[in-house]
Each structure stands twice: as C-alpha cells, then as structure tokens.
Amino acid sequence: MLGTAVIVFREVLEAALIVSILMAATAGVRSRNVWVGTGVLLGLGAAFGVALFAGEIAGAFQGVGQELFNATVLLTAVTMLAWHNIWMSQHSKKIVAHLKEVGAQISGGSLPLGYLTITAGLAVMREGSEVVLFMYGVAAGDSSPVEMLSGGLLGAAGGVAVGSLLYLGLVRIPVKWLFRVTGWIILLLAAGLAASAAGYLSQAGLLPSQAPLWNTGDILSEKSVIGQLLHILIGYQARPTAIQVAFYLATMALIGAGMKWIGREPGRRLQQVS
Amino acid sequence: MGKMFAAVTLGIAIPFLAMASTYEVNIKDHRFDPTTLTIPAGERVKLMVNNLDPTVEEFEGENFDVEKIIPGKSKAAVFVGPLEPGEYEFIGEFHRDTAKGKLIVE
Numbered sequence: 001m002l003g004t005a006v007i008v009f010r011e012v013l014e015a016a017l018i019v020s021i022l023m024a025a026t027a028g029v030r031s032r033n034v035w036v037g038t039g040v041l042l043g044l045g046a047a048f049g050v051a052l053f054a055g056e057i058a059g060a061f062q063g064v065g066q067e068l069f070n071a072t073v074l075l076t077a078v079t080m081l082a083w084h085n086i087w088m089s090q091h092s093k094k095i096v097a098h099l100k101e102v103g104a105q106i107s108g109g110s111l112p113l114g115y116l117t118i119t120a121g122l123a124v125m126r127e128g129s130e131v132v133l134f135m136y137g138v139a140a141g142d143s144s145p146v147e148m149l150s151g152g153l154l155g156a157a158g159g160v161a162v163g164s165l166l167y168l169g170l171v172r173i174p175v176k177w178l179f180r181v182t183g184w185i186i187l188l189l190a191a192g193l194a195a196s197a198a199g200y201l202s203q204a205g206l207l208p209s210q211a212p213l214w215n216t217g218d219i220l221s222e223k224s225v226i227g228q229l230l231h232i233l234i235g236y237q238a239r240p241t242a243i244q245v246a247f248y249l250a251t252m253a254l255i256g257a258g259m260k261w262i263g264r265e266p267g268r269r270l271q272q273v274s
Numbered sequence: 275m276g277k278m279f280a281a282v283t284l285g286i287a288i289p290f291l292a293m294a295s296t297y298e299v300n301i302k303d304h305r306f307d308p309t310t311l312t313i314p315a316g317e318r319v320k321l322m323v324n325n326l327d328p329t330v331e332e333f334e335g336e337n338f339d340v341e342k343i344i345p346g347k348s349k350a351a352v353f354v355g356p357l358e359p360g361e362y363e364f365i366g367e368f369h370r371d372t373a374k375g376k377l378i379v380e
C-alpha cells in the first residue's frame with residue numbers, strides 16, 4: 001500500500017505544484033478559479049484518454065511516439081508559461097494597485113485566461129495518465145483493491161496537501177512581491193520543462209544523444225525527495241547534457257527578454273498616472 | 275498535416291535510430307529477464323523492452339537518464355547512451371522491489 005501511495009503522491013505532486021504556482025501567480029485575477037478548475041477537470045478526462053491509448057501512443061513513430069508526445073506536451077506548457085510571464089510583466093502593477101483597494105478585484109483585463117486552462121490541463125493530463133495507468137496495472141495485478149484504493153487516495157491527498165501548502169506559502173507573500181517571486185518560479189519551471197523536453201527529443205532520436213556534462217547524482221539524487229522537488233520547481237537534473245543546458249538557458253533568456261521588453265512601457269505609463 | 279509531420283519526424287529520426295544495435299529484455303512477473311545486459315561504451319544502443327505482464331511498467335534508469343512507460347502485453351524501444359564504461363542500474367518504477375536490472379557498459 002505504501003508503494004502505491006508513494007508513486008501516486010509523486011505524480012500528483014508534480015501536477016499540484018504547477019497548479020499551485022499558476023494559482024499564486026494569478027492572485028487577484030477574477031475567475032481564475034474557473035479557468036484553472038476547468039483545466040484540472042479536462043486534464044483528468046484527458047488522462048484517462050491517454051492511459052487508454054498508451055499502447056498506441058508508445059507504438060507510434062517507430063516506437064518513439066511516447067517521447068514525442070511528452071516533448072510536445074512539455075513544450076506547449078513552456079509556451080503557455082512564457083505567455084503568462086510576459087503578460088504579467090505588463091499588468092502586474094495594475095493588479096497590485098487594485099488589490100490594495102479593499103475588496104476590489106479586477107477582471108482578467110485582456111489576459112487570455114484560456115492559457116490557465118491549457119497549462120493546468122496539460123500538467124494534470126501528463127501526470128494523471130501515469131497514475132491511471134499505474135492504478136489500472138495494480139488493479140489488474142495482485143494487490144487487493146482496498147489496499148490499492150487506500151494507497152492511491154493517501155498519495156493523492158498528500159500530493160494535493162503539499163501543493164496547497166506551497167500555494168498558501170506563496171500567497172502569504174505581500175502581493176507586491178508575490179508576482180516577482182512567482183514570475184521567477186515560473187521562469188525556472190518553464191526552463192526546466194524545456195530541458196526535460198530536450199531530453200525526450202534526444203531519447204526519441206530527434207536530437208543527438210550526448211554524454212552528460214556533469215554528474216551530481218552522488219551529491220543530490222533526482223530520486224530523493226529534495227531532488228524531486230527541485231527537479232519540478234527549477235528543473236534540477238543530476239546529469240544534464242549540453243543540449244539540455246542550452247534549452248534551459250535559451251528558454252530563460254527568451255522569456256526574460258520578452259518580460260523586459262513588454263514590461264517596460266506600461267510600467268512607466270502607470271507611474272505617471274499615479 | 276499528420277502525415278507530413280510523420281514524414282518529417284521519421285526523416286530526421288531514422289538516421290539516428292538506424293545506427294543503434296538492439297538488445298532485448300523481457301519483463302515477466304515484475305522481473306527483468308535477463309537481469310544483466312552487456313552493451314558497448316560510447317555508443318547509443320536500442321533496448322527492446324518486452325513487457326509480458328498484463329500490467330504497465332515504467333522502465334527507469336537509476337543512474338542514467340531514461341524513463342519510459344511500457345504498457346502491459348506490449349513492446350517498446352528504449353534508447354540508451356552513449357554511456358561511459360561502468361555499471362548502470364535500471365528498475366521497473368512500478369515494482370521496484372522485484373524489477374531490478376543492470377547494464378554493464380564496457
């Protein structure tokens with residue numbers, strides 16, 4: 001039972017962390033609950049779909065369909081997070097200003113909130129499909145259904161709990177700092193996802209395979225709890241290849257440049273207004 | 275568009291994939307068979323993982339970076355390396371007590 005709980009916990013936590021960060025990063029944006037919630041529900045539905053067709057996906061494209069699928073999902077999430085960060089760099093000051101007025105919440109303005117649905121949905125779909133497959137496997141196997149269910153529920157509850165704690169921790173930060181902090185977290189998160197995507201593309205043979213640049217596996221294993229958290233949050237990898245490091249840095253540079261470029265003008269305008 | 279994507283993908287993928295020599299490993303009763311594979315160093319190799327169990331397994335490198343879901347009663351190709359000489363462990367993530375294997379790279 002504990003084994004089931006640990007695996008489900010790990011998968012649920014991955015998705016929960018991304019959802020928590022999205023929620024914290026859009027504090028004050030009205031109707032974000034609906035958009036993120038819809039994403040989570042769609043993601044759950046899609047997870048069952050992916051699990052159902054896992055065999056077909058794995059077998060596609062000469063057996064590397066799963067890697068291509070993972071890379072596509074990750075890169076789409078990176079694009080959505082980039083979009084979020086660049087948009088927020090323009091509007092966060094406005095949101096902060098409104099949040100200071102008691103009870104005043106601004107609507108999303110021109111923020112296309114659909115990206116929240118897509119990002120949350122993708123995260124839940126990817127991790128959820130692994131859980132569904134795994135639970136299905138356990139059910140078809142030898143474990144008793146009661147053990148399986150309690151293990152699964154325990155794991156899911158733990159994942160959601162840690163994700164919520166992170167969210168509560170983040171929203172405790174004064175709003176002025178909140179967007180800066182979540183902006184940085186999302187930047188690192190996106191860079192890490194891009195590096196993971198590069199790994200899958202190498203595994204699929206679309207990018208050349210390389211020996212890792214360095215190996216810090218003995219100091220901090222990716223499989224350890226801290227390693228796992230850092231892997232999700234900042235893209236920590238014990239054995240990154242040059243291509244993965246390049247993807248990581250390029251993603252940070254591109255999103256960072258976009259934030260700087262977009263964020264500059266409205267900020268100045270706002271300062272003049274106030 | 276799907277077909278075009280497939281053609282482009284395969285066009286790029288095949289040159290890399292074609293070079294790899296293939297090794298086979300089975301999963302049966304949540305165990306690998308054989309448990310030890312010897313592969314050449316500095317080369318990319320293809321592991322055909324044949325999951326004979328009805329349950330899904332995740333093929334995962336412990337100290338090398340590979341992660342792949344292998345649904346029950348199906349086969350999947352896992353590309354490994356290039357690795358430096360040494361011993362590398364892999365596990366079945368979903369049955370880590372029993373599903374353990376080793377790559378000997380030389």
Ligand SMILES: [Cu+2]
Pocket residue numbers: 011014126127130
């Ligand atoms: Cu996962």
